[in-house]
Amino acid sequence: MSKNIDLTQEGIQVKRSCCFFCHQNCGVLAYVKDGRILEIEGDPNNPTNQGALCCRGNIALKHLDHPARVNYPLKRKGKRGSGEWERISWDQALDEIAAKLDQIRNEFGAEAVTTAGGTQRTDDWARRRFMNLYGSPNGFHNAHLCWIPTFMVETAIYGWCPFETDLTSSRCLVQWGHNPGASGMPEMRGINDLKQKGLKVIVIDPKFTETASKADLWLPLRPGSDLALALAWLNVIIWEGLYDAAFIENCCVGFNELAQHVKDYTPEWAAPLTWLDPELIREGARMYATNKPGNIQWGVAIDQSGTPAGAAMHARALLRAVTGNLDAPGSDLLTGPSKEFITDEEMEANEWLPEEQKAKQIGSDRYKITSWPGYGKIAQLCKDVWGKAPTAEWMCEAHPPSVYRAILTGEPYPVKALLVSATNPVNSYGESLQVLEALRKVDFLVTCEYWMTPSSMLSDYVLPIAGALERPTFHSVYGCSDFVIATQRAIQPMYERRTDFDFWRDLGIRLGQAEMWPWETLEEANYYRIYPLGYGVSSYDEFVEKVFYHFPEREYYKYGRIGFATPSRRVELVSSTLAELGYPSMPTYIGPAENENDDPDLAEKFPLVLTTGGGFMPFHHSEHFQIEELRFLRYEPYMDINPTTADKLGIKDGDWVWIETERGRIKQKANLTQGIHPRVIVTQRGWWYPEREACEPELGGCLESNTNVLTSVADKDCDPIGGSWANRGLLCRVYKVESSTITSGSNGKDGK
Ligand code: SF4
Incomplete structure (x- = not known):
């Protein structure tokens, strides 16, 4: 309990909330008075973090009311990317967006509308429900790079991940x-x-x-x-x-x-x-x-x-x-899905998406395990054995690079609208130059966001979204675990922020989906989901306060009772499901997308091997670069290079260097370390500069140090099974930036 707050003060409430600045969903206790959060601390009773918070979690109050937050619905006034905005009401925004989506559906088909979602800080099932009822199969995340192909391949082999x-x-x-x-x-x-x-x-x-x-x-x-x-x-x-x-x-x-x-x-x-x-x-x-x-x-x-x-x-x-x-x-x-609470998949209304629309999912003709052809087969096996299927949101999505290409080329069909929810595609998706062009070109771009990011800068509408302390969170590992940890809003959303659930529901109601959205609030929906657990509570908040989490009794060796969810009901060391989908039934060696053995000429030009790096503190993906306390910890981007290699290239510790692949170049500062092989370069991901201008052509310096400029989404470099594109193991070269000022660089293929 807080050492700084006098809990005997009249009107103090302690709310059991959470942090979603990364996937861990640590528990947070928020001390609230008169609708204002006085202080937060780690929740000692949350089984995930047991009271601890990292440096990101500790700045949650800065995030909550940071001056750079988007707090009101905004509509573009000038040219796209001009940085000119008009404040409008939610009703006006939703009416106009709904009218445009209706028009697109009538002219081009529902599949012409796509959505991109962020990582575990949005209401995923609500987005999926909206899209299924609207009739489009084309939602996506960065799922293909993050666990989802693993989940699906493993489920094909032994019936769950x-x-x-x-x-x-x-x-x-x-x-x-x-x-x-x-x-x-x-x-x-x-x-x-x-x-x-x-x-x-x-x-x-x-x-x-x-x-x-x-x-x-x-x-x-x-x-x-x-x-x-x-x-x-x-x-x-x-x-x-x-x-x-x-x-x-x-x-x-x-x-x-x-x-x-x-x-x-x-x-x-x-x-x-x-x-x-x-x-x-x-x-x-x-x-x-x-x-x-x-x-x-x-x-x-x-x-x-x-x-x-x-x-x-x-x-x-x-x-x-x-x-x-x-x-x-x-x-x-192999936990399987929850038998006890209503899972994400059961909230998604997947059965409402017609088969002919499922068949139009972009990329599903090639990357079958992570789209309807593979998901449909595997979901049915799971239902047969476990009684329920894994969530379709994440596990069954359009292939993002193919969607961006469709925006640019009109192939396989025109894509006219992109609805973005708490993600920054320019910095998060492969081959950023292509993504940036797609965002500039798409007819209709709507972004639900906390911040003005390089991607929201290009939007037609930017809508303010509630953060972790302002919404209830139902944590069940993307809807695929058998447990739930339930947390509550510490306060109602500040300013005119709303949850994603509110956005999708209100938009759905305007597009004729009213009967399918019986829950007026996210708490009502969550209560519906936990009700079958049988704790006898009368509201979701009561569940959070009295029960908090539900872990079923652990049962080992479940396969002895129910078998594995595969066609043979055994672990398939030779996979019939992969074979049926047209893939090798056993893993066969293929080299990395670019490598010195298969392409020695390329390796001569680009002699080093690049990995675009994993997560690093204090940022998360492309987030938190606005927050001063975190930038104090890392003000500039750093790439790791072995001292022997650096010495040969005339690079000293702290020099700005160009890192270049066939797709383009970026600059980061050199961090000399013995901790990597002399032929390997490790870059930091996500970087952009919110302190720069929030309009064209600067767009927050979104390309300058952005590792996704270097990655490859060419079909030949994508995994033929799951569609992952190449972020790691690519060939690159490194050389010193002559002028070491951070603002003077240029990017791309112009060779400057
Ligand atoms: S950012 Fe830190 S405090 Fe927040 S969920 Fe992740 S590990 Fe926990």
Whole structure:
């Protein structure tokens, strides 16, 4: 309880709210008087953070009422991007937006309207519900880069994604392309505690990260070579007889075929591809397989590797299966969806989207596992076995680069409107120059936002959205967990902010969906969702205050009772679902999107290997650059370069340098570190400069240091299974910026 607030003061309320400045959704206690928050602190009773808040969480009050927040609905006055705005009412904004969407649907079909959403700070099911009822299959997030292909590939193989790591009795944790030391404070704290009790930690990461510093074994692989490493681990585990014979005999199909398939993928074969010593590869495989139970913690590195991503996540999934580290105590758990509360999927109204509209989902002809062809098949298997399906929002989306291309080219059909919700596409999506052109070109652009971002600067309407302290949050891991942690608004939204739920509902009502939105507030909808839990409460707020969270009793080895949600009801080491979708049934080696072996000419021009980097404190994706207290911690962007390489290039610590790929160039400052290979460059992502002009041509300096300028979304560089585009393992070159002022640079392919 707060040391600074006198709780005996009359009128003080303590509200159980949360932080959603990253995916952890830490609990926050807010001390409220007369509708104003006096102070916040970490909620000691929240099972996620147990009272702790990181530096981002601690600035929540700055975020709440920052002078740069968008607080009223705005309509563009001048030319697009001119920075001239007119304040209007919500009613006017919603009436005009609804009229335009109706017109687009009549002229071009509902599929001409698309939506882009941010990460776990929007009301996802409400957006999906609106889009399904409107008739468009074309919603998307950065889902293809972040867990979703992993979820779907793993679900194809063993019927659910084992994202719940049961660490308490684990003996070995593999952190594969994941650095909670920088991106997940509560998780890192747990690992530190478990290490004291003997947990072995393997870190697979090109960079010597905060988490690597705690590891028993660090495997600094070439960025993008995860597939080669996973195949070699399968080879070692199977051919050295380290697999779980009983689990394979009783629960799997296809072991002999898999064994033959990986026979030639030896550590010696993988060594030149991964830049790892074969003995180090063996040591890692043995450590994971012989210290049971064990876990492989998912990270986004594989999801972001483009071409080999789907095969790599497939191979990584098989490692769990052949070692029997599935749904056993201390292993990775197949929780399945909640049987008890109403899931996101059940709120989405997916059954209302006609089949002919599902077939129009952009990208679904190529990237089937993350769109209706694959999702539909897998969702049905899940319903047959678990009784419910994973959420369609995130798991079943349009392919974002293909949507931006459709805006620019009219192929496969015209896309006329983009509704953006708490995301900044120019800085968040691959090949930023293409995204920027698409946002400049799209006929109708509406953004629901906290800030004036480079993307909202180009919008026709910018609508003010409520933050974490101003809305109830129903945390159930994108609607795919069997538990819920429920938090409440600390205060009603300030100024004229509203929740996304309000936006989608009010827009839906104007477009003839009134009967489908029976809940007037998000609390009413959440109450409907938790009611089946049977706690006997009369409102959602009462649930938060008296119950707070619901974790079902843990049941291990559920497959013994219900089987796995695959066609054979077993773990499919040879996947029939992937084969039916036209993909390899076993993972086969493909090189990274750009690499020195397949394209030596390109490697001569671009001799270094780029990874566009993971999360780093104190920012999150492209967020929080406005907040002075966080910019004090990092005022400028830094890229990591080995001192040997820097020396050869005449680069000193702190110099501004250009980083260039075939797509363009950006500049960041050099951070000389021995913690990466001399051939690897690691950049920071998300950077833009809110202190710059909020209009064309500056647009907050959105291209200058933005790593997405460097990435590739070309179809040839995308994962053919899940559609991930290439953020990592690309070829690049680095050279010093002659003029070291931050404002003098230019970008792109102009060669300046
Ligand atoms: S930003 Fe920090 S406090 Fe907020 S949810 Fe993430 S880890 Fe928790």
